[in-house]
Amino acid sequence: MRVLPRFVLFMVLPLWLFAMPQMAKAMASMRPAIDATFVIRSNDLEERLLGSGFRFLRPGLAVTNAHVVGNESTVLIVDVHGAREVATVVARDPVRDIAILSVSESDTYLRPTPAGTTDLGQVVYAIGAPYGVEFSLSRGIISALERQIEANVPMRMIQHDAAVNPGSSGGPLMDMSGRLVGMNSQIADGFRNFIGIAYAIPTEALVAAIARLEQGGETDLPRMGLRTRPVSPKVAAAMDLEDRSGILVDSVSAGSAADRAGMKPGDILREVGGRPLEKIGDLAFALEAVAGRPEFEVIVERSGREESLTVTTAGETPTSAVRHGEPARRSEYGFDETGMKIGSDGWIDSVTELSLAHYEGLLAGDRIVAVNGVTVVDGLFESFRITRPVLLLVEVSDGSTKHVILDPWARPGRLRPVSGANVLDESVVLF
Numbered sequence: 001m002r003v004l005p006r007f008v009l010f011m012v013l014p015l016w017l018f019a020m021p022q023m024a025k026a027m028a029s030m031r032p033a034i035d036a037t038f039v040i041r042s043n044d045l046e047e048r049l050l051g052s053g054f055r056f057l058r059p060g061l062a063v064t065n066a067h068v069v070g071n072e073s074t075v076l077i078v079d080v081h082g083a084r085e086v087a088t089v090v091a092r093d094p095v096r097d098i099a100i101l102s103v104s105e106s107d108t109y110l111r112p113t114p115a116g117t118t119d120l121g122q123v124v125y126a127i128g129a130p131y132g133v134e135f136s137l138s139r140g141i142i143s144a145l146e147r148q149i150e151a152n153v154p155m156r157m158i159q160h161d162a163a164v165n166p167g168s169s170g171g172p173l174m175d176m177s178g179r180l181v182g183m184n185s186q187i188a189d190g191f192r193n194f195i196g197i198a199y200a201i202p203t204e205a206l207v208a209a210i211a212r213l214e215q216g217g218e219t220d221l222p223r224m225g226l227r228t229r230p231v232s233p234k235v236a237a238a239m240d241l242e243d244r245s246g247i248l249v250d251s252v253s254a255g256s257a258a259d260r261a262g263m264k265p266g267d268i269l270r271e272v273g274g275r276p277l278e279k280i281g282d283l284a285f286a287l288e289a290v291a292g293r294p295e296f297e298v299i300v301e302r303s304g305r306e307e308s309l310t311v312t313t314a315g316e317t318p319t320s321a322v323r324h325g326e327p328a329r330r331s332e333y334g335f336d337e338t339g340m341k342i343g344s345d346g347w348i349d350s351v352t353e354l355s356l357a358h359y360e361g362l363l364a365g366d367r368i369v370a371v372n373g374v375t376v377v378d379g380l381f382e383s384f385r386i387t388r389p390v391l392l393l394v395e396v397s398d399g400s401t402k403h404v405i406l407d408p409w410a411r412p413g414r415l416r417p418v419s420g421a422n423v424l425d426e427s428v429v430l431f
Helices: 006-036 203-214 233-238 257-261 282-290
Strands: 037-042 049-055 061-064 074-079 084-093 098-102 123-128 136-147 157-160 172-174 180-188 198-202 226-230 247-252 268-272 295-302 305-312 340-342 348-351 367-371 390-395 401-406 428-430
Touching: 006 037, 006 049, 006 123, 006 172, 049 123, 049 180, 061 203, 084 203, 098 203, 123 180, 157 180, 180 203, 198 203, 247 257, 257 305, 268 282
Parallel strands: none
Antiparallel strands: 037 049, 037 074, 049 061, 061 098, 074 084, 084 098, 123 136, 123 172, 136 157, 157 198, 172 180, 180 198, 180 428, 226 247, 247 268, 268 295, 295 305, 340 348, 367 390, 390 401
16 A cells, blocks of 8 residues: 655645635535525426526525526526425516516525626536536636627626536526625537536626616617628738728628618728727627617728718617516317317327427327326317316327326427527527
């Protein structure tokens, strides 16, 4: 058996003795944070896992990602003690992927870290429900600050390597004192699984977004009607540009704000609203700064000369911060509207492709034996009205039986459950 040299033990032991109390203190700080965190599920009979969320800033306020709640007006939240309640989605910012929930008042809520205290290499803890494993705690460090992940979104994210996966969206990222560093939102590069790169919305940006939403401020960026690209070395050389700052205009939509201002394909955007544009991501922040203004100035370079143009945005920016109500919901359906042609004895003669019955796995040749526990009799399917999800007992081709729930109101895609379908673009996936 190999024995470590004494000098190694003398070096390691003090570090271990120092780290253990720090770790114990951090774990104690995580317990209130876990109490403030909850799992978000769809507010229906399926109760599908959508993501995570947490109480923040004050009693009665909670936050999550906008992509977690989708277009729903209410969601079911469940805390670590099993307490369940229906939360109301009171406002959302789909551009920055933030939603505000109204929840029951509690003295257990997360506080933000003091401004300027987040730093590279700082130890952080992520809380969430990765793959449905609820209230999981993972540990990592901050890998980078101020990462702009999407060029058209005015948000600089915190990159970290605490393990997160589908189901962790909307969960908190904490420091060792149990204060909020950010809200977990994305993982990198379309991998469906965590590969050591995760992104969180910084606390400062989250607090600013909450204030903007509560005050009814603009969340969308002014719609310019532009398609742009970076000024690459080849573009700069071809256009004989002295430097690569600015943004190249690829196309201008007819009748758009940019078109009315006189912008043309081939222009180089230099400034928007007085803010210089060095790289393509700067445009989102410049447009954020002028959001709500009826007009602003744009500087473009055209044929080697700079020109000043006035962009008028009145009527170009619809507000999407708050959703009031939903389309009318049908109160009942007939069996013939579920995509099945059924004989009086319960035999399924045909199933329409992509219908509700097809989606639930019913096939021609199956036989419906009972509906809601009642044995099928002649005339049942002609007279029966589906006013709530129904439970079918079905006999399949091999003689075995299974139960199938038909719910016409739970259309595929009505919510956005955590899955590989939540793809924001080719480089980042919402989880």
